[in-house]
Amino acid sequence: MLACKTKSLNAFEGWIFMDLSNYCLESLSWRYAVKKFDSQKKIPSESIELLSQSLRLSPSSYGLQPWRFIIIENQDLKNELKAFSYNQSQMSDCSHLVVFQALEQIDEAYLSNFISLVSKIRSQPESHLEGYKNIMIQDLIKGPRSQQIPLWAGKQAYIAMGFLMSYASFLKIDTCAIEGLEPVKYDNLLNAKLAKSALGNTLVNTQNDLATANTPSNNYKTLAAVALGYRSPEDKYQSSPKVRFDKNQVIINL
Numbered sequence: 001m002l003a004c005k006t007k008s009l010n011a012f013e014g015w016i017f018m019d020l021s022n023y024c025l026e027s028l029s030w031r032y033a034v035k036k037f038d039s040q041k042k043i044p045s046e047s048i049e050l051l052s053q054s055l056r057l058s059p060s061s062y063g064l065q066p067w068r069f070i071i072i073e074n075q076d077l078k079n080e081l082k083a084f085s086y087n088q089s090q091m092s093d094c095s096h097l098v099v100f101q102a103l104e105q106i107d108e109a110y111l112s113n114f115i116s117l118v119s120k121i122r123s124q125p126e127s128h129l130e131g132y133k134n135i136m137i138q139d140l141i142k143g144p145r146s147q148q149i150p151l152w153a154g155k156q157a158y159i160a161m162g163f164l165m166s167y168a169s170f171l172k173i174d175t176c177a178i179e180g181l182e183p184v185k186y187d188n189l190l191n192a193k194l195a196k197s198a199l200g201n202t203l204v205n206t207q208n209d210l211a212t213a214n215t216p217s218n219n220y221k222t223l224a225a226v227a228l229g230y231r232s233p234e235d236k237y238q239s240s241p242k243v244r245f246d247k248n249q250v251i252i253n254l
């Protein structure tokens with residue numbers, strides 16, 4: 001499909017492209033906020049891997065990825081989190097739960113580590129990236145936005161939420177975004193679990209972990225979650241028509 005950017009499509013490519021565009025839009029219409037999941041149906045691990053990639057590929061301001069995503073399959077943990085989510089049934093009936101956390105603070109060490117990562121992946125000397133780093137320092141560490149890092153980071157994390165829910169719909173996996181939860185209770189519970197696990201205080205498990213290597217676990221704060229799974233045939237909301245403003249009320253073409 002990248003071809004359509006650079007050359008006109010032949011008939012076969014055109015047919016595939018039309019089909020894919022329809023498929024994507026139909027999938028977005030098919031998606032709705034599931035209230036009742038089929039608790040017996042589990043998402044295969046290969047699909048969870050694909051969904052994880054959609055989170056990882058999500059864009060962020062300066063590319064700084066000020067987030068982390070905790071994917072929970074463990075039933076006991078989902079049950080515990082349900083108690084901190086106003087007892088919404090999706091929390092325990094879903095197959096997997098993704099908790100979205102964003103950074104509370106960004107410091108110069110985080111930026112330096114990120115620049116090292118860019119340098120390594122793009123084979124660019126760090127000295128060529130000094131200007132880029134200084135812009136980020138002036139903005140996020142010394143500028144007015146330094147007072148609003150949680151807000152800024154949270155916005156980035158919500159972009160990833162959109163990526164995840166859209167991509168899940170393409171895979172015909174159901175979702176429900178959940179903001180109705182108690183973030184501090186989530187943080188306390190999840191940090192205690194992470195401290196016990198091999199991840200400890202830091203997330204160091206890939207070759208590209210430089211940026212997060214020195215970030216304490218409690219520097220991430222919960223914003224929201226997404227329940228993933230398969231809709232129950234009994235969920236009456238699946239037949240509810242979508243409530244959306246008219247296109248001309250929200251889309252302006254100039």
Ligand SMILES: Cc1cc2nc3c(=O)[nH]c(=O)nc-3n(C[C@H](O)[C@H](O)[C@H](O)COP(=O)(O)O)c2cc1C
Pocket residue numbers: 031032033034035088176177178179180181224242
């Ligand atoms: C950020 C966000 C938070 C939400 N929180 C909840 C929630 O806590 N519980 C719930 O049942 N639905 C929640 N929803 C679902 C919305 O109510 C739903 O997306 C909206 O009514 C539009 O309906 P649709 O998603 O079925 O098209 C949330 C949606 C978003 C995007």
